[in-house]
Amino acid sequence: MNMLDATASQKVVLANVNPTSNEDDLDCVKIEKRSILHTQLRKLGIQIEYTGKIFQIDFIHEWDYKYWTRIVRYLITCIIVFVLTVPVDLSSAITLSLTYVVKKMVSDNNLVRHLDAYETTGNIRTICSNKTEILTINL
Structure with a gap:
C-alpha cells in the first residue's frame, strides 16, 4: 500500500500538475484502475x-x-x-x-470504447435484458 491506499490493481497517476509549483497537492493525484x-x-x-x-x-x-x-x-x-x-x-x-x-x-x-473491455468479458457469467432490451450485466 502506498500513501494514497492504491491496491495492486490500481496505479497512482499525476493529473494537472503545475511544474512551477513546489507544493505537495494531493488534489492533482488520481487513482486509475489497472x-x-x-x-x-x-x-x-x-x-x-x-x-x-x-x-x-x-x-x-x-x-x-x-x-x-x-x-x-x-x-x-x-x-x-x-x-x-x-x-x-x-x-x-x-x-x-x-x-x-x-x-x-x-x-x-x-x-x-475501451480496449481493455474484452478482458472483463471473460468474467461475465450472465447477461440479462428486460422488455426494452436494455442490457444489464452480472459481474
Missing part, C-alpha cells in the same frame, strides 16, 4: 523474482566455487534469453489478440 491482464502479469513478475531469490539463497552456501560459477553462468544466460524474448513476444501477442478481438467486435457492430 486492467486484469496487467495485474496478473505484475503478479507473475513478482513470483519470478521471489523464486529467483529463493534459489539464490538455497544454492549459494551449499556449493563450492567451481559449481557455483558454472550455475551462475547458466542462470545469467537463461535470464538474458528470458529478458530479451519474453517482453517482445508477450507485447506482440497481446497486441495481436487485442486487434483480433476489437476487429471481431466491430464486425459484429459492437461499439468498442
Whole structure:
C-alpha cells in the first residue's frame, strides 16, 4: 500500500500538475484502475523474482566455487534469453489478440470504447435484458 491506499490493481497517476509549483497537492493525484491482464502479469513478475531469490539463497552456501560459477553462468544466460524474448513476444501477442478481438467486435457492430473491455468479458457469467432490451450485466 502506498500513501494514497492504491491496491495492486490500481496505479497512482499525476493529473494537472503545475511544474512551477513546489507544493505537495494531493488534489492533482488520481487513482486509475489497472486492467486484469496487467495485474496478473505484475503478479507473475513478482513470483519470478521471489523464486529467483529463493534459489539464490538455497544454492549459494551449499556449493563450492567451481559449481557455483558454472550455475551462475547458466542462470545469467537463461535470464538474458528470458529478458530479451519474453517482453517482445508477450507485447506482440497481446497486441495481436487485442486487434483480433476489437476487429471481431466491430464486425459484429459492437461499439468498442475501451480496449481493455474484452478482458472483463471473460468474467461475465450472465447477461440479462428486460422488455426494452436494455442490457444489464452480472459481474
